[in-house]
Amino acid sequence: MKLELGYVNIHDIQFASESKVEKGVLYVNKEDIKNLVLEDENIKAVELEIAKPGESVRIMPVKDVIEPRCKVEGPGGMFPGVIAKVDTVGSGKTNVLKGSAVVTTGKIVAFQEGIIDMCGEGAKYTPFSALNNLVLVCEPIDNLERHEHEKSVRMAGLKTATFLGNLAKNITPDEVKVFETPGLKEGIEKYPNLPRVAYVQMLQSQGLMHDTYVYGVDAKRTLTTIMNPTEGMDGAILSGNCVSACDKNTTYHHLNNPVVADLFEQHGKTLNFVCMILTNENVYLADKQRSSDWTAKLCRLLDLDGAVVSQEGFGNPDTDLIMNCKKIELQGVKTVIITDEYAGQDGKSQSLADADPLADAVVTGGNANMVIHLPAMDKVIGYPETANIIAGGHEGSLNKDGSIDAELQVITGATNELGFNKLSAR
C-alpha cells in the first residue's frame, strides 16, 4: 500500500471572515466552526480560542489534540468509520496542515486531563507548544452524562479538524513524502537479506473513558489484528481517552506515529517494515492473555525477526507490555519496548509494575513523577482550578500567583510511549 503525504506548512493561524488556507496561514471563520460543533444538541455553547507558539498561554484541561488532514486522492476519507464512511484508507494522497492542530478542552473526568503551556518550562515537555492551535472550549448541556459528554467533545474535535483539513484539498503541498509497504511475499522477494520487523502498537482499552477506536470500533472489543502502517496516517486510529495526560496517545500522536515514521526511514535500508500489529490493553486477565497470545502468534505467523512494541498508559498496562514482550521473545522474535516510568518524585522507586529478564531492550520516555514548576501565564484557556485535581497534581498545586507545582504527569504528551519526544531517564 502506498500513500503520499503532502505537507502544507502552516506558520500562523488567525480568525477571519472566511475560512481558508493561504500562504501558510490558516484563517478560521468562527461561525463556520460554531455551526459545525453546535449541530450536536449535547453541546450548549462553544468558545473558540487561538494559542500560538511562544505566547503566554496555558490550555487546560486538554482532552485531545488533532491534526487537520484531508484525502486528496484515493479511497475513503479522514477518520473512517467515525467521520468518513468505513472504507480502507492509507493509499492515494493526503494533505496535512503541518504545524497546526485542533485542541479540545472540557471538564469531563476532571482528574485525568492535561496541560499545554505555549511558553516557559512546561512548553519544553509538550510537542503541542510548537503548533498553531485552534482551541475548542465546549460547554455541554446541563446534566449531560459523562460518557455522552466525552463523545460530544471527541466528535467536535474530529469534525473541526476535518473541516480545516478540507481547506487544503486543492493546495499544492510544500513537501511530499511517500510511504509504501509491499505485500508479504513481495517484501521477502524485494528485500531477501533484510530482517523483517513489525510495529506492535498497544492501544489503551481499559474502558471507562480509557478508549481507543480503530475504524470506529472500540479497541477493547477487538482481537489483535494487522494493518498497513499508512492507514493510521489517514485517521484509522483515534483517541477517546481521558487518562493521565503525559502518556496517553492523542489523535495527533496516532496520525503522526513516530515509530511508523522511523521504521519507514529504515525500510529497505536496514530492515523490512512488514506491517503494524494492533493489540489492546484490557483489564481482565483472560483478555490480557488472549491478546498477548494473539500478538505473539501473529509475530510468528508473519515470520518476523523483530518487533518494536509501544505502550499507552501505565500500571495495569505494564502487565500487557511485559506479557507481549515475553511471549514475542519466546517465539524467537526480538523485541524493543517503549514505556515510561513512575519511579516516585525522588526517582528511587520501582519504575514499572511488572518486569521480565526477556525485556532487555527498553526505551523510556522519562519519569512521570518528576516535580516541575509551571510559571503563571497571562492567559488561561479553560479551567485553571483543575490543577489541584488532575493526575499528577495535588490540593495546593495551583499557587495564588497562578503558577502550578505538580508532577510531569499533568503535561499532555510529556512522557509519550510512542517515543514522540526526546525526554528520557537513567
Add this chain to the structure above:
Amino acid sequence: MSKIKVVHYINQFFANIGGEEMADYKPEKRAGIVGPGLAFKNAFGEEAEIVATIICGDSYIGEHTKEAVAAVLEMVKEEKPDLFLAGPAFNAGRYGFACGEITKAVKKELGIPVLTGMYKENPGADAAKEVYIVPTKNSSAGMRDAVAKMAPLALKLAKGEQILSSAEDNYMPNGIRVNFFEKERGSKRAVDMMIKKLAGKEFTTEFPMPSFDRVAPNPAVKDMAHAKVALVTSGGIVPKGNPDHIESSSASHYGKYDIEGVMDLTADTYETAHGGYDPTYANEDADRVLPVDVMRDLEKEGVIGKLHRYFYTTVGNGTAVASAKKFAEEFSKELKADGVDAVILTST
C-alpha cells in the same frame, strides 16, 4: 578561590611498589601525587590539587578490612580534603572491592564527597548504589578514558553541583532515575536499538529490568479438611494500640500474635498500623484484611482442619523488598516447625 583539596587512594601495584608479592602492603600516606595521580593532576588543571596519596595492598585490605579502613580513614581525616578519589580499579577484583569499601566508609564516616571508577563487572561495583562509580574499560589501557570521565564528575561533586543523570555525568546507574533530554526522540532510539539487537551488536537498554524474585507455587494441599492453615498479612493488622510499634510505612519488623479463642476481630480489639490506605474500613472490622471470622467458620464447617494459633503481620507500605524477604525467611521456619500446611497471605 583556593584549589579543591583531593586525597587519592591507590593500590600497591599502581604505586609501583610491586605486584602480588607486595599485596600485603599496609596503608601508607605520601604527600602529593603518586602513579595515576599525575593523569588526574593534568585533568584537574588549576581547579584541584591532590594533596596526598594513600597506598594500601589489595590483600591487606581484603583480609584486614576493618583495620585497613580505620587506618585509611585516619589518614584522610588529617588532610581535611574536599574530595576523596579512589582508583580507577578497572577489572582488578580486590582493588575494586577496596575502592568500593573505602569510598563508602569515607562518605559515611567523614561526610566527604567520594568518587571511584572500575569496570562494570568488577565485584566492587556493587557499591554503585551507595557511591558514585565511573564505569571504565577492563584494563589499565583505559586509564586516559577513565580519567577524562572521572575528573569532571569529581570536580562537580567537590563543588556540590547538581549531579545529572548517569548517562550525562558518566556514572554507573545507582537506582535513582533522573530525567534528561536525549539527542534523538524515543522512537528513533527504539529503531536504532532494534537494528543493533537484530545484528547481534551490543546495545544498552535505557531501563535495566529489576530482578523480580518469582516463586513457583507449591503443589496444592490434598487434604484441606485436616490441614493446619495460618494467616499472614502485609495489611498491618495488629492488636489495638499496636503493641510492637510496627511502622506505618517502611516497616523494620513484623509482629506475631496469638488468636487462640479469637472468633472475630472487632473495632475494640484490632486495628491496622498501615499508612498506605484509608484505614476506616480496616479499623471498623479488621477481618476485612485478616479474615479470622471466615476462617473460624471454615474450621467449624470442617473445610479446613485448624486455623493456626498465631498470625504474622507487617506493613507492606514502602517496605523494602529486602526487609520483607528477611521477615518471611524467619517466620517461615516457625510456621514449618509448627506443622502449618498452608498459609493465606493477604495484602490491603
